[in-house]
Amino acid sequence: MLHARLALRVARRWLTPGPRLTVTVLLNQDPDALFSGYLPSARLVLAYRYTLPAVTAGEDRMLLERVFAAFNDQPVHPEDQLHADAWAAERLRSLSVGDVVALDDRYYACASVGWMSIPAPGV
16 A cells, blocks of 8 residues: 555656756857867857756756756657757857856756856856
């Protein structure tokens, strides 16, 4: 009986629509960004925007790695395949050093290793 209740609680959590967060991907147009990384003066263009289920605070790094994988044609979650396919259909280059990802109003620049929190860029 206890296992059935637990299974029902888990199923409700996955099936019930809950809060979502907006993911915005901005591609850096500076040809030297791979070497210099993100600079506040960089020209960024909106490449893609979508929503994901919101997670608990402090899990931004996990979401950023998920976004990075999806837009480098290595989606981690099955539902990310749809976004990876749409990205490829637009013939967008892979997400790379110097590009910016926003999770709602929190902005991160892709660094050579990991992500760097940045102020909101002027787009």
